[in-house]
Amino acid sequence: MELNVYLAGQIHTDWRNEVKEKAIAKELPLTFFGPQENHELSDKIGEDILGAQPNNLFRDDAASSINNLRTQVLMQKSDIVIALFGEQYKQWNTAIDASMALTLNKPLILVRPESLIHPLKELSNRANVTVETVDQALEVIAYIYQ
């Protein structure tokens, strides 16, 4: 049984590659999806495709319309969602994607450091499982195959 896993969360560290490599090491038949990891491309894709916009508000809106379409397509193809929060940044996209997953009845694994227990308590309570490391998230998925 092959499963698709959407990796929601910040794009400032290399955590997605870490997940993918560990999945290969564990020989798990997983396909991973996720947001655009090239931050600059993600921010300018609106103007790249739609042309120059009047100001930053519309530049951001144009980019996010395309990123949101991308997320919708990939989320709908996914069986499980992992949402990772780091200690920096607002990461509202991660919260939005995680909540969308829960509302669509897609199992959610939340990865967050101990320091974020309090601000993420409601999401943690709604998630299927909350862990602190990417390793733990993959162990949860590996357990499905045991």
Added chain:
Amino acid sequence: MELNVYLAGQIHTDWRNEVKEKAIAKELPLTFFGPQENHELSDKIGEDILGAQPNNLFRDDAASSINNLRTQVLMQKSDIVIALFGEQYKQWNTAIDASMALTLNKPLILVRPESLIHPLKELSNRANVTVETVDQALEVIAYIYQ
């Protein structure tokens, strides 16, 4: 036609009373719901009802289980959701509630200051309408009755 409006967002300012007073002034037949605004009560409701928990993690989880039930009941009764973001705090709950509203096909009005355009661009793009003030949010709802 009476409408129920869920007021998602931070509980550190008095913005919900402002909304309610302005709705009365405009004679709009609205009923407002929202999260527990007594912050201390919201944080300790878990231990208040379930008893002492082993540590802060479980204290937070107990509280959020009850707050999440509350939100689920009230959100399901609502016709429209207003989600307000301020400049402070992580406000992940606001993002989660807003995303839940969108996924449940409930119309969403996002209220956020200009300074948050960039970090909230994806949510803004998915929201029905994005405004900067509570007044504008109410004008949008008032327009339904015109």
Added chain:
Amino acid sequence: MELNVYLAGQIHTDWRNEVKEKAIAKELPLTFFGPQENHELSDKIGEDILGAQPNNLFRDDAASSINNLRTQVLMQKSDIVIALFGEQYKQWNTAIDASMALTLNKPLILVRPESLIHPLKELSNRANVTVETVDQALEVIAYIYQ
């Protein structure tokens, strides 16, 4: 049994008042919803609430974001949708609202002149009933109460 009826369609003639008066004459317990009938207000509501926009594209988008929220709220409250097409104008909104009604499993009565049989044939085939006059549409609804 009271029913809510959404009156989708062009706003250039007085057909909605005609519907309402005839419903009163027939003593039907109907509440009617519909789009903003003040055309100028409908077009400028975006800038009225959100402020000046960079150009006509964004002016139109701002207005339609608020009109779409309005339609979504009212359509969700409706039990039946009447969609009226006249001989003039593109009336794509009417087509969009009618299709939304069908996909949401809301019964649809299509009102269109004989001259539009060919271009509206697919919508007509999907509608519950297709008639040529507002009188006929109301007779269909009156029949529910017989």
Added chain:
Amino acid sequence: MELNVYLAGQIHTDWRNEVKEKAIAKELPLTFFGPQENHELSDKIGEDILGAQPNNLFRDDAASSINNLRTQVLMQKSDIVIALFGEQYKQWNTAIDASMALTLNKPLILVRPESLIHPLKELSNRANVTVETVDQALEVIAYIYQ
């Protein structure tokens, strides 16, 4: 990841072949569906299968019943919908298909010329992304694979 794309819109120009050729040039693993492009066949399929009808109204209804079944099957198999509007024709089918896609939660890319900004503003606001050329629509889809 292979994706199915439904190409809603007018059948008077060769734009679907243009889309398909460009997808091949970009090596995108897409399968394209769309309405019957042989206009004459589309109009007479009702009588071809069901036999002569009493008049044009019923001839059109017979044809559209079969075309609507075709659209329903193909739309349900699709992951993304592109809806293209040209400057001519009423194109209500395109509006109906686009609205059905949105209501079914299928991502929608709207392609329309600058001249149609005003009449298509509500659909544009509801679409995930609005572009002016087929090239741009394909770039949006290509971005999913980047």
Added chain:
Amino acid sequence: MELNVYLAGQIHTDWRNEVKEKAIAKELPLTFFGPQENHELSDKIGEDILGAQPNNLFRDDAASSINNLRTQVLMQKSDIVIALFGEQYKQWNTAIDASMALTLNKPLILVRPESLIHPLKELSNRANVTVETVDQALEVIAYIYQ
């Protein structure tokens, strides 16, 4: 707690009045809906509203389009469906309404004479409860209030 009950089934006997009178006698707070019981009106309503049709096929189709809209509105308002089969007539409408109720997750009480056990066995197995008399059907509903 008031409940709406749709009374699907043949319109050749007076069974619906029997149901209504017994509900009043039992003081059950029920509102009853059902198909048009005036058979002649039901058959000619299409031509009454839409005008003369080319032949019996289209006369029947016109009438059923209006009767189907009526059924859809009333079924969507109902909490429980009673479907009664008599020994005569094909009664395919009754079967269609009963199956629609089941698929929409509306509780179904099937009323059929012993002689129809075999031909109705699949519907009976899918129904919540199968009884032989209208009295029994009402006793089932009365039990909800005990």
Added chain:
Amino acid sequence: MELNVYLAGQIHTDWRNEVKEKAIAKELPLTFFGPQENHELSDKIGEDILGAQPNNLFRDDAASSINNLRTQVLMQKSDIVIALFGEQYKQWNTAIDASMALTLNKPLILVRPESLIHPLKELSNRANVTVETVDQALEVIAYIYQ
């Protein structure tokens, strides 16, 4: 694009083989499902698996519980439903399966002889397409591939 087609309807003639052979002749990539065609097996499968039942009522109920499970599994796998009515028999199962298909939003092709126009008018009006022969039903499906 391969499609699954459920063939609802009477099992007293060889019409399903006719459909299958014609689909092969037309080289249509269709997989066909349908009810148990061995009538005797269908009637006794309950007692075959569950053992002797107290009387015919329970014998029929046992058989139909297993036939209903079979139908539910196969209907859920199907993209299109063809429902054929012949001139004999009550065929309530066919009506039930056809209505289930419509309510589940599965495209429905109704095949019925001219003599059944009146008793099947409501189902015909709700079906996507109504034809009189199996050949016509297959032509409708073949048209999807043109």
Added chain:
Amino acid sequence: MELNVYLAGQIHTDWRNEVKEKAIAKELPLTFFGPQENHELSDKIGEDILGAQPNNLFRDDAASSINNLRTQVLMQKSDIVIALFGEQYKQWNTAIDASMALTLNKPLILVRPESLIHPLKELSNRANVTVETVDQALEVIAYIYQ
């Protein structure tokens, strides 16, 4: 805001009256539903309405068909479900009702003694809130109104 609360669980103690009295004492605008509390009536309702059955298996099946219809109607009317497990009895009905509530997205409060922590751990994890007493369950609901 009035709420409907379904009280799933054993019928051997008087806990439902306790809940109702405490709700009145707290002045909570709640309406309570629940299974038939007259155990003997619940077991014999099948034969009471449908007549004598061949043996206990069918007697039980007849009774449960009517009790299940009752539960389905009342559960669909409910906003919140409280499921109480005692130390005795299998109480599979309670587990079934609780799981149905969760799958239908109805908020669930689980009440169970400490001794049942282990066997009910999966249900507890899926419930919104787990408490040990009826008092606590009502406090959770009272909190919605604070």
Added chain:
Amino acid sequence: MELNVYLAGQIHTDWRNEVKEKAIAKELPLTFFGPQENHELSDKIGEDILGAQPNNLFRDDAASSINNLRTQVLMQKSDIVIALFGEQYKQWNTAIDASMALTLNKPLILVRPESLIHPLKELSNRANVTVETVDQALEVIAYIYQ
């Protein structure tokens, strides 16, 4: 046609292997899913992945969060659910999984010994088919392929 079958029920006997071997003997193209059958692993998986928990309550909750995610993924992939009850143990998980299957519209085969007729009567009434042995359950599935 390949089908996925989820085997809900107790993990204290070897019944799942029996099912699998018999499916192979019958050459049925079935893939089987089910809960973690290593009881010890199932109970300690929470602490294995998440680390030591404060007490048994939280140890159980941690384990069940991971087991519930596993069940949700596998249940969503399944076409049919078999739920087996033995004479020992509370087996509330089995009841929960069976009810979830029914609410998700997945066909359910209940396997239970004669001694459990009374306590499982409501679930039996809601199940598609109730049998007493694993052999019978497989015969029901085999019948789909006949």
